[in-house]
Amino acid sequence: MSVTRLSHITKIGVEQMGDLADSLRDPGVLRLENLDTDLRPPAEAIAYTKRAVDDDDANSYLPFFGLDVMRRAAAGLVSRQSGQYYDWKTECVISAGGLSGILNVLLATLEPGDEVLVTDPTYVGLINRVRLAGGVPRFVPLLPSAQGWRLDLAALASIDPRPVRAALLMSPSMPTGAVFNREEWEALVGFCRRADCWLIDDSAMERILYDGRTVIHPASFDGMRDKVITVGAASKEYRMIGWRVGWVVGPQAILADVARVSISNVVCQTGIAMGAVAAAINAPDDGIRACVEEWQQRRDLLLAELRDFTVIPPHGGWSLFLDVSVLGLDSATASRRLLERGKIAATPMVNWGSAASDRYVRFVFANEPVHRLRGIGERVRQVLL
Numbered sequence: 001m002s003v004t005r006l007s008h009i010t011k012i013g014v015e016q017m018g019d020l021a022d023s024l025r026d027p028g029v030l031r032l033e034n035l036d037t038d039l040r041p042p043a044e045a046i047a048y049t050k051r052a053v054d055d056d057d058a059n060s061y062l063p064f065f066g067l068d069v070m071r072r073a074a075a076g077l078v079s080r081q082s083g084q085y086y087d088w089k090t091e092c093v094i095s096a097g098g099l100s101g102i103l104n105v106l107l108a109t110l111e112p113g114d115e116v117l118v119t120d121p122t123y124v125g126l127i128n129r130v131r132l133a134g135g136v137p138r139f140v141p142l143l144p145s146a147q148g149w150r151l152d153l154a155a156l157a158s159i160d161p162r163p164v165r166a167a168l169l170m171s172p173s174m175p176t177g178a179v180f181n182r183e184e185w186e187a188l189v190g191f192c193r194r195a196d197c198w199l200i201d202d203s204a205m206e207r208i209l210y211d212g213r214t215v216i217h218p219a220s221f222d223g224m225r226d227k228v229i230t231v232g233a234a235s236k237e238y239r240m241i242g243w244r245v246g247w248v249v250g251p252q253a254i255l256a257d258v259a260r261v262s263i264s265n266v267v268c269q270t271g272i273a274m275g276a277v278a279a280a281i282n283a284p285d286d287g288i289r290a291c292v293e294e295w296q297q298r299r300d301l302l303l304a305e306l307r308d309f310t311v312i313p314p315h316g317g318w319s320l321f322l323d324v325s326v327l328g329l330d331s332a333t334a335s336r337r338l339l340e341r342g343k344i345a346a347t348p349m350v351n352w353g354s355a356a357s358d359r360y361v362r363f364v365f366a367n368e369p370v371h372r373l374r375g376i377g378e379r380v381r382q383v384l385l
Contacts, residue, residue, distance in 0.1 A: 020339060028343050031368060033364065036366065044283045058272045059271055064263050066247070070094050070277060073282055094245065097235065100266050108254060108260070109166050117138050117169075121175065121353035121357040122170070127352075139353060140155055156187055167188060174204075174317055185221070203230050206237075207237055208317055298369070302363060306377055309322055311323070319362050342379040349362055
């Protein structure tokens with residue numbers, strides 16, 4: 001029998017779809033189920049990693065809270081993005097990936113039973129970490145339309161802020177690709193002020209924005225510098241998934257608690273990777289702009305190919321949603337048909353939010369080039385229509 005803390009922890013679905021797609025050993029399968037990308041990390045990061053393999057200092061537990069060069073780079077990045085200054089020595093801790101940082105922050109901020117505001121849909125891995133930390137997800141809907149996703153401002157205004165201890169937010173949101181505009185950020189910041197709660201900003205994709213959108217960092221709003229905890233990662237923007245390096249930047253007092261959790265949890269980060277991520281952040285050309293242009297081309301092609309279906313355009317991120325409920329299908333059935341009959345690996349959104357998430361199948365477009373995505377519309381039509 002599982003322990004009670006696991007009673008509400010669900011499968012994420014990606015692991016099952018990934019295993020099924022791998023088992024086919026068919027290069028013709030479009031791999032749209034997992035947040036990988038075929039675009040390379042910055043050259044400086046790769047070169048640094050190769051050198052670090054032979055560096056004895058990189059083969060160490062120390063320093064427990066991250067290399068100085070990595071902490072400087074991460075604190076500097078968040079300072080630039082937010083317009084606020086953060087001291088790398090007292091307000092930055094390096095984590096073993098972004099989600100490790102998220103869990104450490106939740107463990108440092110939540111008491112059992114505290115509510116955590118999250119969008120619906122949202123990544124089930126975030127929901128599971130809220131529950132592991134003893135929190136209770138409080139969903140605020142994202143509203144789909146032919147123009148994209150928008151935050152349900154009326155639903156947000158109706159939520160009682162008193163039980164909410166933290167808001168765990170991501171823009172672009174994963175998996176929807178929803179990007180909060182200034183009005184939505186102002187509403188979310190206002191809610192956090194009323195709740196007197198932490199705003200945990202999962203910034204892993206904050207610069208993967210389409211159609212000319214620009215970053216709005218929640219710590220840039222008046223009075224929010226000491227209420228926002230930013231958790232970043234090298235995985236998405238810098239295309240460094242296997243390096244497993246993230247960072248937590250925020251006010252000194254709470255970062256001291258995050259550090260206590262961190263040293264009691266994963267203990268330390270990947271030694272040969274930290275300097276490489278610092279090199280990526282500090283590179284003259286980190287490649288993010290060029291990669292965003294490529295990912296937007298893939299998004300645009302998918303939207304054109306799937307024009308006969310109900311698809312919600314993402315304004316950022318690596319994935320988009322196909323609504324299969326209008327076809328009389330649930331997401332698991334649609335996902336199975338797509339793989340078995342169409343050679344398309346796509347993850348069903350069961351448990352990725354409220355029960356309403358089951359109407360969607362997610363297509364990740366970060367890992368398949370344009371020439372392989374062409375013709376996907378006809379494959380989907382043959383399978384689902």
